[in-house]
Amino acid sequence: MTDFLDEFAAYEAKHGQPDRIELLLPDINAIHRGKWLPGNDAKKLVSGAVRLPLSTYAPNIMGEDIPETGLGLAIGDPDGIMMPVPGTLKPVPWADGHVAQVQCEMGEDGETISDLSTRGKLAAMVDRFAARGLKPVIASELEFYLLTPRETPEEAPCPPPHAPEAQNYELNVLDRTQEILTEIQQACAIQGLATDSLIAEYGPGQYEINFHHTDDVLEAADTAVLFRRLVRGVVQRHDMEATFMAKPYAEHPGNGMHVHVSVADESGNIFRHGGDGCGGIADTLGFAVAGVLETMAESQAVLAPHMNSFRRFAPGSFSPNLPDWGIDHRGAAIRLPDTEGPAARLEHRIGGADCNPYLAITAILGGVLYGLDRKLPPPLPIEDPNWEEPAPLGHDWRHAVDAFAASAFIRDIFGESFQHIYATLKYDEIAKLTSEITTAEYRVYLGRL
Numbered sequence: 001m002t003d004f005l006d007e008f009a010a011y012e013a014k015h016g017q018p019d020r021i022e023l024l025l026p027d028i029n030a031i032h033r034g035k036w037l038p039g040n041d042a043k044k045l046v047s048g049a050v051r052l053p054l055s056t057y058a059p060n061i062m063g064e065d066i067p068e069t070g071l072g073l074a075i076g077d078p079d080g081i082m083m084p085v086p087g088t089l090k091p092v093p094w095a096d097g098h099v100a101q102v103q104c105e106m107g108e109d110g111e112t113i114s115d116l117s118t119r120g121k122l123a124a125m126v127d128r129f130a131a132r133g134l135k136p137v138i139a140s141e142l143e144f145y146l147l148t149p150r151e152t153p154e155e156a157p158c159p160p161p162h163a164p165e166a167q168n169y170e171l172n173v174l175d176r177t178q179e180i181l182t183e184i185q186q187a188c189a190i191q192g193l194a195t196d197s198l199i200a201e202y203g204p205g206q207y208e209i210n211f212h213h214t215d216d217v218l219e220a221a222d223t224a225v226l227f228r229r230l231v232r233g234v235v236q237r238h239d240m241e242a243t244f245m246a247k248p249y250a251e252h253p254g255n256g257m258h259v260h261v262s263v264a265d266e267s268g269n270i271f272r273h274g275g276d277g278c279g280g281i282a283d284t285l286g287f288a289v290a291g292v293l294e295t296m297a298e299s300q301a302v303l304a305p306h307m308n309s310f311r312r313f314a315p316g317s318f319s320p321n322l323p324d325w326g327i328d329h330r331g332a333a334i335r336l337p338d339t340e341g342p343a344a345r346l347e348h349r350i351g352g353a354d355c356n357p358y359l360a361i362t363a364i365l366g367g368v369l370y371g372l373d374r375k376l377p378p379p380l381p382i383e384d385p386n387w388e389e390p391a392p393l394g395h396d397w398r399h400a401v402d403a404f405a406a407s408a409f410i411r412d413i414f415g416e417s418f419q420h421i422y423a424t425l426k427y428d429e430i431a432k433l434t435s436e437i438t439t440a441e442y443r444v445y446l447g448r449l
Contacts, residue, residue, distance in 0.1 A: 015091055018099055020097075021045075022034065022101040027057055028057060028359075029061050031063075032225075053079055065077075070421070080107055083107060083111075118362075122361055125369075126218065133265055134263050136365050137213055140223075140258065142244065145242065147243060160177070171200075196210040203253045206253065217365070225357055228244050243255075250311070256319060258348065261346050269344055271344040280339070284372065292368060296350060296367070301400045303350045303360050305359075319349075320350060324389075325379075326383055334349070348364050366413040404426075
C-alpha cells in the first residue's frame with residue numbers, strides 16, 4: 001500500500017495537492033459509494049484507518065441493507081478497511097475546485113479483498129484464463145441518453161431541444177451538442193479513459209461511445225464504470241441530465257453495453273484462423289459462441305439486472321431477444337464482426353448499459369471459457385437456410401433471477417455465497433417495484449371496472 005503514497009506523490013508533483021480525494025467503491029449495482037478524504041490526508045488511506053461497513057458492497061438499488069442477504073446488522077455490520085486500487089488516482093475535471101478520485105476495494109484485514117467485490121469476481125475470471133495460458137481481450141461500447149433537466153425524480157424523460165426522432169449517425173446532432181461532447185472527451189483524456197469513436201445513436205438525444213480494445217480486462221471494466229460517472233458529472237455542469245437506464249423511452253431504442261471479446265495465447269488470437277467449423281469459422285471461435293449462447297439465459301440477471309432492463313427484450317424491440325448468432329448480423333445476440341486475422345472476435349449484444357460491467361464481463365468471459373473447455377459445437381448461424389429459431393430469452397425479470405439462483409454455471413463463476421446475495425437483492429427489488437400500482441392501471445381500470 002506504500003505504492004499508493006508514491007502514486008500520490010507523483011500526482012501532487014504533476015497537479016498539486018487536491019482539496020479532497022474522493023474514495024470510490026462500486027457496489028453490487030456498480031453505484032459508487034465511499035467517502036471524501038482531505039487532500040492532505042492521503043497517508044490515512046494506507047494506514048487502515050479509513051473504513052466502511054462491508055455491507056456497503058451489497059445494498060439494494062435503493063441503497064438499503066437487506067437482512068436476508070446475511071449481511072448488515074444480521075452479523076453486526078462489521079467494518080472493512082478501504083484499500084486504494086493501484087493506478088486509479090485521477091483528477092476530477094468536472095468538479096469545483098481541485099478534486100482527485102481513486103477507486104477502492106475493502107477487506108477485513110486491509111490486504112485481502114472481500115468476496116463481495118464485483119471487481120474481484122472479474123479478476124478471478126481473468127486468473128482462470130491465465131491458468132490455461134490464455135488472455136482475454138475485450139472492448140466495450142456504451143449507449144446513453146442526454147435529457148432536459150427534470151423537476152422531480154418521478155417525471156418522465158424528455159429529449160434535448162431540436163433532437164430528431166431518429167438521429168441515426170447524424171453529424172448535425174453532434175454539432176449541436178459539441179460543447180458537452182467535447183468536454184466529455186476532454187475529461188476522458190484527463191482521466192486516461194481509452195475512448196475511441198463517439199456517434200449519435202438512433203434515439204433522440206442518444207449517443208454511443210466506443211472504447212479501445214485491451215488485454216487489461218480489469219481496466220476495461222473500470223473504464224466503463226468510471227465513464228458513466230464522468231458523463232453524469234460533465235452533463236450536470238451544462239444543466240442537462242444523462243442516463244444509462246436500459247429503456248428510458250418505450251418508443252425509442254434502449255441503451256446497451258456491447259462487449260467485443262477475443263482470446264489470445266502465446267501465438268496470438270486463437271479465434272483468427274478460419275476453418276471447417278460451423279459457419280466456416282475457427283473451431284475455437286465456434287466453441288466460444290456456443291458457450292456464451294448456452295449460458296446466456298442463466299446470465300441474463302446480470303446482463304439485465306433491473307425491472308426496466310427487461311423492456312429491451314420485448315418482441316419487436318431494437319434489441320436481440322433470441323440466443324442466436326450470425327456473421328456481421330446486428331439482429332443477432334452474438335455478432336461476429338470479423339472471423340479471420342487478428343481482429344477475429346465475437347460481439348455480445350445482450351447486456352444493457354445499466355448493468356454492472358464487472359459482473360456482465362465476468363459472465364460473458366465465463367461463457368466463453370465454458371464453451372472452450374467443453375469444445376461445444378455452436379448451433380447453425382442465423383444466415384443458414386436450415387437455421388431454426390431457438391426459444392427466446394426471457395422477458396420476465398423474476399424468471400431470470402430464478403434461473404440465476406438455480407444455475408450451477410453461475411455458482412461456479414461467482415461462488416455460492418455471492419450467488420445467494422445477488423439473487424436475494426434482486427428478489428427484494430422485484431418485491432418493492434412490482435408491488436407499486438402504475439398510473440396506467442389507474443387510467444385504464446379504475447373508472448371502468
